Amino acid sequence: MKCIIASTSTIYGSGYLAYLLDEINIFFNKPKEVLFIPYARPGGISHDTYTQKAQDAFEKIGTKVKGIHTYDxxxxxxxxxxxIFTGGGNTFLLVKKLHELGLMLPLKKAVTNGTFYLGTSAGSNICGPTIMTTNDMPxxxxxxxxxxxxxxxxxxPHYLDPLPNSTHKGETRETRIKEFLQQNKVSVLGLREGSWIAVNGQEIYLRGELSARVFKAASSPYELSTNTSLIGL
Amino acid sequence: MKCIIASTSTIYGSGYLAYLLDEINIFFNKPKEVLFIPYARPGGISHDTYTQKAQDAFEKIGTKVKGIHTYDxxxxxxxxxxxIFTGGGNTFLLVKKLHELGLMLPLKKAVTNGTFYLGTSAGSNICGPTIMTTNDMPxxxxxxxxxxxxxxxxxxPHYLDPLPNSTHKGETRETRIKEFLQQNKVSVLGLREGSWIAVNGQEIYLRGELSARVFKAASSPYELSTNTSLIGL
Structure with a gap:
């Protein structure tokens, strides 16, 4: 497998994919073309509009973008x-479409057989066993x-630390993930904006400048430094 | 119908249900007993622990609490x-349990036939046609x-205004609700903490000190003042 699985497409103060483009270009060895999966439709934009947005970013490294919705x-x-690149947006929309079109298994097969994969936000969320730790609205x-x-x-994705002085009584992200772990055995990686997971063959590493937060059933959450292996998580 | 449908059980700086207890006591005419539905299990606490928490609050107004999980x-x-009082927590847990036990329809029938109903957070979320505008993790x-x-x-519930100076790139609540309205025709009431809906026969009013935010398909969101009727929303 060869994947970049990123918390977010965009970090504060820069353009779409801007912080990741050089890394994408090097990691995937100057890709000529990418198949874009726009089904998550951020803000409800159309598949065409979303694909154009991806194209505008990728043309800076000379990569052509083709939207999957244009294929028979x-x-x-x-x-x-x-x-293949799956963009962010609403994870429920994305997963519903992938299931309805029968694409979940073909996509899994392709990626595990070596097709390069880039995911951001919702497109990263779907790399785990379930989408049960999405932040999105159902x-x-x-x-x-x-x-x-x-x-x-x-x-x-978009992992947020609890705000120490918050007066808001809605659940923090940490509380939500702990509720998930009451119901499920799967570990959770809280990936902060600007962080990504690089999968290269058998190696899986945390990349970017920040640490990530690890949540496991029946133990306390802890920080994992960047450039650490994620094998065995 | 006679219901209090509240954004939150607890406002910052006060105890569980504290801001609402006097209102509950007056509105429901000094209730002697309440059937508590603890299925949303906030933070994963047990049904017993959660029921005790409700009991500790309700005993201040002399109301006995019985957990639904203790009945055959x-x-x-x-x-x-x-x-009947349905407490907050995780909306997905709550709804799964209500569906699995076949309680959704009996609960709807009871409430529409006049059984008093109090909901907070997840317990309020389930009063709409769907839980598709919950903030909870699936x-x-x-x-x-x-x-x-x-x-x-x-x-x-727990409606949060967009933070004007946020550097976080995850979706704002407003963006999420707009995505919902791209897929659904149902209007959405963003209910801030400390606000509640009072249903009394044919009347439905927004109560509390704050305004609420109304989202409808194909129109701009707007503010609705407190003590305004919600008929026709």
Whole structure:
């Protein structure tokens, strides 16, 4: 496998994918073309508009973007792609569409067989066994919360630390993830904005400048330094 | 119907239900006993612990609390109760349990036939047609996102305004609700902490000190003053 699984597409004060483009270009060895999966539709934008947004970013490194929605057979598009990018937005929308079109298994097969994969936010969320640690609103009912499972732990993207002086009584992210661990055995990696997971063959590393927060059933959460292996999480 | 549907059980700096107890006592005419539904299990606490927490609050107004989990037939408990309280926690857990035990319809019937109802947070979320505007993490997969539908609009509890100077790139609450409205026709009431909806027969009013934010498909969100009728939302 060769994947970049990123917390977010965009960090504060810079353009779409800007902080990751050089890394993408090097890691995936100057990719000529990428198959874009726009189903998560951030803010409800159309597949075409979203694909254009990806194209505007990728053209800076000379990579052509083709939206999966423009193919007669999205399954065949996945099977034939050398490089696939799933963008962020609403994870429920994304997963519902992938299940309904029967693309979850073909996508998993492609990635585990070596097709390069880039995910951001919702596109990273689906790399875990389930989407049960998404932050998104359940705006549609998917036939299942199961996802790719190319990682054996779940991702919580855009991970936010509890605000020490907050007066808000809604649950913190940490509380929510602990509730998840009451119901599930899967570990969770809280991936802060600007962090990503680099999968290269058998190696899995945390990358970016920040540490990540690890949540496991029946133990206290802890910090994991950047450039640490994620094997065994 | 006679209901208090509150954004939160607890406001900053005060105890569980403290800000609402006097209102509950007056509105429901000094209730002697309340049937408590603890299935949302905030922070994963047990049904017993959660019921004790409710009891500790309600004893200040002389109301006895009985947990629905202590009855052989929870359906019969609902049918025989004069006053039902569903506490907050994780909405997915709550709804999964209500569906699995076949309690959604009996609860709807009871409330529409006049059984007093108090909901906070997740217990308020289920008063709309669906739970699709919950803030909670989907830690379990419920058989449906449909809920009581005793209101004809959805609730977003713990509503938070966008932070003007935030550097976080995760979606704001407003963005999430707009994504919901791209996929659904149901209006959404963003209910700030300390606000509640009072249903009394045919009347439905926003109560508390704050305004609420209304989101409708194909129009801009707007503020609704407190003590305004919610009929026709």
């Amino acid at each position: 057979s999205p399954e065949k598009a996945i099977q034939e792609a050398k490089f 705006i549609v009912y998917p036939p299942s919360f199961n996802s790719l499972g190319i990682l054996n732990f779940n991702i919580n | 037939s929870p359906e019969k408990a609902i049918q025989e109760a004069k006053f 830690i379990v997969y419920p058989p449906s996102f449909n809920s009581l539908g005793i209101l004809n609009f959805n609730i977003n």
